[in-house]
Amino acid sequence: MQIVNAFNRQIVIAARPTGDAKLSDFRIIKQAVPSLRDGEVLVRNLLISMDPYQRSLMGNASSELPPIDLGQPMSGPTVAIVEQSRNGNFAIGDHVVSWSGWQQYGVTDGSDLMKVDAGAAPLSTALGVLGHTGLTAWLGVTKFMTPKPGGTFVVTAAAGSVGSVAAQIAKLRGYRVVGIAGGSEKVRYLRDELGLDEAVDYKAPGFQRQLARALPQGLDMLFENVGGSMFEALMPHFNIRAQIVINGTIAQYAHPGVSPGPNRLPELLKLVLYRFIEMRGFALPDHLASYTEFLAEVGPWVSEGGIKYSEDFVDGLENIPAAFLRLFDGRNHGKLIARVG
Amino acid sequence: MQIVNAFNRQIVIAARPTGDAKLSDFRIIKQAVPSLRDGEVLVRNLLISMDPYQRSLMGNASSELPPIDLGQPMSGPTVAIVEQSRNGNFAIGDHVVSWSGWQQYGVTDGSDLMKVDAGAAPLSTALGVLGHTGLTAWLGVTKFMTPKPGGTFVVTAAAGSVGSVAAQIAKLRGYRVVGIAGGSEKVRYLRDELGLDEAVDYKAPGFQRQLARALPQGLDMLFENVGGSMFEALMPHFNIRAQIVINGTIAQYAHPGVSPGPNRLPELLKLVLYRFIEMRGFALPDHLASYTEFLAEVGPWVSEGGIKYSEDFVDGLENIPAAFLRLFDGRNHGKLIARVG
Numbered sequence: 001m002q003i004v005n006a007f008n009r010q011i012v013i014a015a016r017p018t019g020d021a022k023l024s025d026f027r028i029i030k031q032a033v034p035s036l037r038d039g040e041v042l043v044r045n046l047l048i049s050m051d052p053y054q055r056s057l058m059g060n061a062s063s064e065l066p067p068i069d070l071g072q073p074m075s076g077p078t079v080a081i082v083e084q085s086r087n088g089n090f091a092i093g094d095h096v097v098s099w100s101g102w103q104q105y106g107v108t109d110g111s112d113l114m115k116v117d118a119g120a121a122p123l124s125t126a127l128g129v130l131g132h133t134g135l136t137a138w139l140g141v142t143k144f145m146t147p148k149p150g151g152t153f154v155v156t157a158a159a160g161s162v163g164s165v166a167a168q169i170a171k172l173r174g175y176r177v178v179g180i181a182g183g184s185e186k187v188r189y190l191r192d193e194l195g196l197d198e199a200v201d202y203k204a205p206g207f208q209r210q211l212a213r214a215l216p217q218g219l220d221m222l223f224e225n226v227g228g229s230m231f232e233a234l235m236p237h238f239n240i241r242a243q244i245v246i247n248g249t250i251a252q253y254a255h256p257g258v259s260p261g262p263n264r265l266p267e268l269l270k271l272v273l274y275r276f277i278e279m280r281g282f283a284l285p286d287h288l289a290s291y292t293e294f295l296a297e298v299g300p301w302v303s304e305g306g307i308k309y310s311e312d313f314v315d316g317l318e319n320i321p322a323a324f325l326r327l328f329d330g331r332n333h334g335k336l337i338a339r340v341g
Numbered sequence: 342m343q344i345v346n347a348f349n350r351q352i353v354i355a356a357r358p359t360g361d362a363k364l365s366d367f368r369i370i371k372q373a374v375p376s377l378r379d380g381e382v383l384v385r386n387l388l389i390s391m392d393p394y395q396r397s398l399m400g401n402a403s404s405e406l407p408p409i410d411l412g413q414p415m416s417g418p419t420v421a422i423v424e425q426s427r428n429g430n431f432a433i434g435d436h437v438v439s440w441s442g443w444q445q446y447g448v449t450d451g452s453d454l455m456k457v458d459a460g461a462a463p464l465s466t467a468l469g470v471l472g473h474t475g476l477t478a479w480l481g482v483t484k485f486m487t488p489k490p491g492g493t494f495v496v497t498a499a500a501g502s503v504g505s506v507a508a509q510i511a512k513l514r515g516y517r518v519v520g521i522a523g524g525s526e527k528v529r530y531l532r533d534e535l536g537l538d539e540a541v542d543y544k545a546p547g548f549q550r551q552l553a554r555a556l557p558q559g560l561d562m563l564f565e566n567v568g569g570s571m572f573e574a575l576m577p578h579f580n581i582r583a584q585i586v587i588n589g590t591i592a593q594y595a596h597p598g599v600s601p602g603p604n605r606l607p608e609l610l611k612l613v614l615y616r617f618i619e620m621r622g623f624a625l626p627d628h629l630a631s632y633t634e635f636l637a638e639v640g641p642w643v644s645e646g647g648i649k650y651s652e653d654f655v656d657g658l659e660n661i662p663a664a665f666l667r668l669f670d671g672r673n674h675g676k677l678i679a680r681v682g
Contacts, residue, residue: 065615224610227607227610227611227614228607231606231610232606241624246610246613246614247614248614249607249610249611249614258603259602259603259604259605259606259607259608260602260603260604261600261601261602261603261604262599262600262601262602262604263600263601263602263603263604263605263606264600264604264606265572265573265600265604265605265606265609266568266569266590266600267600268606268609269565269568269569269572269587269590270568270590272587272620272621272622273568273587273588273589273590273622274406274622275622276621276622276623276624276627277621277622278619278620278621279613279619279620279621280613280617280618280619280620281613281614281615281616281617281618282617283582283617286617
């Protein structure tokens, strides 16, 4: 079979940013589409995901993950269609989630591919509410927190792709849910459209006071996506036996190295000790076996409107870098996806 | 029945220390022994426990527990004998563990009392290796860490009453156990008498280097009794999926308030996120139902010598304050108990 466009355009890492990433850290290049070896699959990306953790793949970042080599495309999830296959598990025309990243085409041995039923839900949901994003939210709320009926559940970056799903699952589980987000528009969305009990604008004056007002009974569960000073503002509100999932520290991806004092670590250890706090991170790949259970619970909620999701589309591969940078100043709203098909 | 000594001598909190406690923060007073009401029991203390957390009960401390009123005796566990009883559950002559604290006599409704078989093991073990101390160590190692065969287990204050039991239980579970303690004598004890794989002296020059040498494969489990700079020295050694139990922050009991920078909290959040760390405190009273299971497992180990324990006795109620202060400069060795019977 002939590839219509014999070239593969890629967004590659051109430079390792210090601090925040900028446009000049990316470059768009053209590569020949490689021919397949036995067992391989060629996919053409239709939808490409942009996620905050990708900053940590650019280097000079607060991450344990090795950075991507300069000149190589950003990795990450996409929705793609199989264009060629020398792998018996995948046929031409199959829709899949792949891990081929910011490029038009990907070649893979199939181990990263997961078939998607294009008729069951919009394809974009496979990158968001019904994909890794939703699975992450669901795992955090249901697998790493034991139920506390009537408890107060706080989620930071609550209007974000993971946060908004976590908040709604927590509501469906019967918790009192307080979302934290930046800007009055996001706060309105959380309150009026997602139906959270409280939403607090961290960019507004008097944030600490608003936070205290939203947490009169303290905090029993925290789904943390931000870290940094946001986490420190929440610490005084931790209740006895509070459960904390650290899912992201977006505040710190671009800013590793030494943080100025005071040192808040001794205070956290004291809280863990005297308030019997549980705190954890988790590795999504350890829990992919739960994907079926997740889909069975969350799929119907999504199709019946019990869980709403918001998507923020950008068109064209070449517009990915600029869109990506919006993730870090709070200007995006919902799951950020590039349409490149 | 007539009480031989109609007076009850008590060690009371005379002043709230700022920073480290000192002798003048305690006073010894005489009180009349109260007469019993229905349901009450009068116990005479034989053995009185001294524990680091008691500093936090004196006030001006890094604690969530309310301080003891000035003029009132320090609370805490004792081994006692029932002298009078108007409670059908307890008879004169019964040996019990009580929570009557630093005084000769205690009056209780019996809810804090636990009978002890004086023939099964030395009475003092009911305050230490077979009491709350041992239960705490056992819970931390067996209930709040999932087994990692061959994993490296680190315990701080490893020669202390909880730490030494935790270290030995971890050895019996098949872990590679590294103990941290202060001074060459304690290090020798951990290595030669308790049989730990490595023991590191935090008071010796080159502590960080010795620590790195003792942890060539990093740290999979941490039983933390110290906190402060000790915890910070261990952070770089946390492995992927490390499990951390915060059982004490002895370094901070007397020193609340602001710690100077740099702020190590962002680094810890990053580790929790990227290394999928689990970290927790726990409340002993939540787990007293496990006491029977604990005794069934640890009792035989103690009587057969598989778990050794060390006790540090002081004679006379009046010597408790001076002995207690030794807990904070690392001069005690093993479970600190006053004989007052």
